[in-house]
Amino acid sequence: MKANSMLQKFKDKQKLAGAFFNSGTVVSAEVLGQLGFDFIVIDAEHGQYDFATVEAFIRAAECRDLLPIVRTVDCSRNYILKMLDLGAMGLFIPFIKTAEEVRQVIRFAKYPPLGERGLGHAHKVGYGLDPIVNTGRPEDYLEWANDNTLIIPQCETAEAVANIEEILSVAGVAGIFIGPYDLSISLGIPCQFDNPRFQEAVLKVKDACNRAGKMVLTMGMTPEDAKVKFAMGFDGVLATDTSFLIRAAKSYITEIRKLS
Numbered sequence: 001m002k003a004n005s006m007l008q009k010f011k012d013k014q015k016l017a018g019a020f021f022n023s024g025t026v027v028s029a030e031v032l033g034q035l036g037f038d039f040i041v042i043d044a045e046h047g048q049y050d051f052a053t054v055e056a057f058i059r060a061a062e063c064r065d066l067l068p069i070v071r072t073v074d075c076s077r078n079y080i081l082k083m084l085d086l087g088a089m090g091l092f093i094p095f096i097k098t099a100e101e102v103r104q105v106i107r108f109a110k111y112p113p114l115g116e117r118g119l120g121h122a123h124k125v126g127y128g129l130d131p132i133v134n135t136g137r138p139e140d141y142l143e144w145a146n147d148n149t150l151i152i153p154q155c156e157t158a159e160a161v162a163n164i165e166e167i168l169s170v171a172g173v174a175g176i177f178i179g180p181y182d183l184s185i186s187l188g189i190p191c192q193f194d195n196p197r198f199q200e201a202v203l204k205v206k207d208a209c210n211r212a213g214k215m216v217l218t219m220g221m222t223p224e225d226a227k228v229k230f231a232m233g234f235d236g237v238l239a240t241d242t243s244f245l246i247r248a249a250k251s252y253i254t255e256i257r258k259l260s
Contacts, residue, residue: 001132001141004089004148006039006067006236007174010215016236017226018217020071022047023241026060032241033064041069041238044083045094051082055123058087069150075101080108085122090150092177097159099166102151106172109151111142114172150174152217156182161201168212175215175235178205206233 009016018039019032024047032040042049042057049057054070061068070083071092083091093105107115121128125141128134133141151172155161156179167173180193180202189195202218209216210233220226220237229237 001130001144001148004067004150005065006069006090007148007150009038010175010235015230016215016217017220018069018236018238019244020238020240021057023245024049024053026056028241029057029060029066030064033061033066037066038236039067039069039090040241041071041092042088043071044073045071051086054083054088055086058123062087069152071154075105075108077108080105081118081120084109084117084145084149085120085124087124089148090152090174093151093153094179095156095182096153096167097157098163099170102153102167102170102173105151105153106170109149110146110172114146117145146172152177152215154179155205157186158183158201159186161205164205164208165212168208168214173214175217176205176209177238178202178216178218180219203232 006016016038018041019037021029021040021042029040040061042054044054058068067089068087069090069092070088071094072083073079075093080091091109093102096102109115109117111117111119119138121133125133132144152175153160153167153173154177155164160167161183164176168176181191183201184191184193184198187197187201189198192198206216215235217236217238218229218234219239220229221239221243226237
């Protein structure tokens with residue numbers, strides 16, 4: 001099995017570009033891979049995707065060397081286990097507030113000695129036929145999975161900001177995604193991204209990740225916005241795939257109407 005490409009690029013100090021995947025078609029997933037995106041985050045939290053649909057998106061991403069990550073519905077053992085068995089190479093965990101919540105996620109998402117994940121011969125391991133699990137040394141796969149499965153809590157509450165150092169200290173945490181919209185709402189300043197309180201919270205989380213050697217990601221809806229975030233010390237940015245469609249379609253129809 002290949003190493004997690006997103007983790008490897010982070011270690012090589014390459015900037016990461018991803019997209020929240022909301023459009024809900026395998027074609028969109030393939031196209032994003034062909035265009036050179038590093039990863040997609042299949043948005044099961046806000047999207048209405050069942051397990052079979054998520055698996056189809058993961059397969060589409062895999063065939064174009066696009067790293068598939070899932071934003072989970074919740075922190076339940078069943079959901080975390082299913083997403084990883086289906087082939088997710090990482091999980092965004094929404095609405096985290098405490099380190100104890102993260103420890104529970106790690107217990108469900110990582111094999112011993114880090115956690116208590118159950119082993120199932122599903123898509124991710126070629127239904128038991130992949131060489132790494134078919135050589136008589138299952139511990140090789142367990143070690144690979146623990147090293148290459150990214151657990152990325154979302155910092156989108158005031159409580160998570162207050163607890164960020166303890167959250168980052170949990171073994172198995174790969175990094176943090178700062179969700180600006182919900183974080184601003186939690187701070188009582190909805191969408192006031194220039195508010196000093198919001199900026200102070202973002203910098204606190206970003207600096208804590210940098211000190212801990214963990215990746216830190218946030219939204220970068222335009223190239224100009226991404227440039228600012230990278231200059232601040234963020235390792236990766238995401239936009240939404242629907243925003244790409246909206247901008248391109250809006251530009252197209254606006255120019256067409258001028259010809260009428």
